[in-house]
Amino acid sequence: MKRLPPVSALALILLGAAACQDRGVEPPQVELGVTRCQRCQRVINDLRWAAADRDDAGMNRVFDDPGCLFALRRERGGSEESSIFHDHASSGTWLRGADTWFAAPLQGISPAGFGWAAYASFGEAQDAVTAAGGGRILRYEQAASVIGGEPDSGTGAAP
Numbered sequence: 001m002k003r004l005p006p007v008s009a010l011a012l013i014l015l016g017a018a019a020c021q022d023r024g025v026e027p028p029q030v031e032l033g034v035t036r037c038q039r040c041q042r043v044i045n046d047l048r049w050a051a052a053d054r055d056d057a058g059m060n061r062v063f064d065d066p067g068c069l070f071a072l073r074r075e076r077g078g079s080e081e082s083s084i085f086h087d088h089a090s091s092g093t094w095l096r097g098a099d100t101w102f103a104a105p106l107q108g109i110s111p112a113g114f115g116w117a118a119y120a121s122f123g124e125a126q127d128a129v130t131a132a133g134g135g136r137i138l139r140y141e142q143a144a145s146v147i148g149g150e151p152d153s154g155t156g157a158a159p
């Protein structure tokens with residue numbers, strides 16, 4: 001079960017998996033410009049917005065946008081504990097869902113249009129919102145019930 005096929009092992013090495021292992025988060029295999037989002041099928045071109053989880057059958061899923069992860073889980077289920085998000089502020093780091101904060105700056109744009117970016121702390125999320133002149137911040141627990149229920153237009157208008 002633990003043994004990886006050679007191609008997968010190489011991809012993990014290329015992604016610098018070792019850098020993340022001390023945090024206990026195993027990064028997904030993403031080949032920029034090739035790997036497609038599990039939900040919207042857009043090619044993943046920017047790792048800063050990437051997210052990943054496992055479905056109810058244990059299959060790994062990767063996404064181009066945190067909004068796509070939450071939307072697909074709403075549509076087809078998935079393991080909440082397996083959710084990880086790429087830190088938008090510091091490239092190369094993946095965050096466990098429970099440790100993640102989400103910020104949607106005003107005029108926020110993202111690959112699939114949801115507009116929510118993942119951060120390692122409230123402070124970093126606040127910095128993003130402050131830099132944009134306003135916006136919204138959510139903890140992971142709140143995010144699961146808010147993000148992905150919005151239209152893909154990403155205008156950020158909440159009920």
Ligand SMILES: [Zn+2]
Binds near residue numbers: 037038
């Ligand atoms: Zn997507």
